[in-house]
Amino acid sequence: MALRLLTLDLDNTLWETDPVIVAAERKTHAWISEHCPQAASFYSLEALREYRNQIAECYPQLRFQVSRLREEVLRRVFMQSGVERERAAALAAEAFQVFYRARSEVTLFEGAAEALQQLAAEYPLIALTNGNADLELIGINTLFRAHFSAEQLGAPKPQPDLFQAALQKADVHAHECIHIGDHQEQDIVAAARLGIKTIWVNLSDAAWAETEVQPDQEITHLSQLPAAVAALAGRMSD
Known part of the structure; x- marks a missing residue:
């Protein structure tokens, strides 16, 4: 798929x-x-x-x-x-x-803006957060189709609600989605439990500590993200 x-x-x-x-x-x-x-x-x-x-x-x-x-x-x-x-x-x-x-006065990590622009031209992007950052104030809201927060849904990651809301919004199945995030449990393990493919954003070069699952891809710089998505997308369509 x-x-x-x-x-x-x-x-x-x-x-x-x-x-x-x-x-x-x-x-x-x-x-x-x-x-x-x-x-x-x-x-x-x-x-x-x-x-x-x-x-x-x-x-x-x-x-x-x-x-x-x-x-x-x-x-x-x-x-x-x-x-x-x-x-x-x-x-x-x-x-x-x-x-x-x-x-919301954030500074995007190096390579983030370019990666988001490239990916948004190819796929719908949905933001999932336990925080309360404002994408419009940050200036990247036009790159996202939707933005779901734990406050909005009343349930934080690693609970499944945010992921399920995104799948429902996009009308896709879990195996048609990739989740990208830095947190081992809240992002990678939580998404994998639902059958969502994962890319771990490991900018600090940390060791993987979770035993339940492994990320499908790992990057150490956001400039690597489009290639990681492309590689994983290729495997998903085989």
Whole structure:
């Protein structure tokens, strides 16, 4: 059966995520310092991170609703600082938008833009993420036919929901799809369990640690991605 769909993870597959999140949190805290100094003095940047982790632990249903979690934490922080309820909600919404815009100020890995453009000309691409990156703000939304997030579906990878949503959207079977991602369990093992072929984006030259499956292809630079897709597509059509 021929290849008919490519699904891609985003964070740490197409860009490095941690520095972007750190910068976005700093920008958000600076905004809070300007617009609600009492909240900033009540919660340092590190204390705010710790409080978010505590809320995630207390409310597991929010753990993968990452946008909702951040805005709810901000609302609570403003209220604890003496801001009345409606104003706290409004400030939280504004502060979250500061974070959200900064969170999408990513730098694509070398070779990513060219690989995406080449692949999008040949196959439909669908993004699957546990995060909340905004493809339009990043500037690559036109390369993707769809974008599904754990927050949107209420279930993160390695649960099958994101993959199943992509297959349904494209009206293809699992054996007609290749998934591309960096995370061994959430991307490669999870996709393979459904019968989806996989390409492991191993930019750090890590050792494969999972025993359940092996990736069908492995790349160490995103410039290798079109060739890896072509090689795997050839095997799928044999």
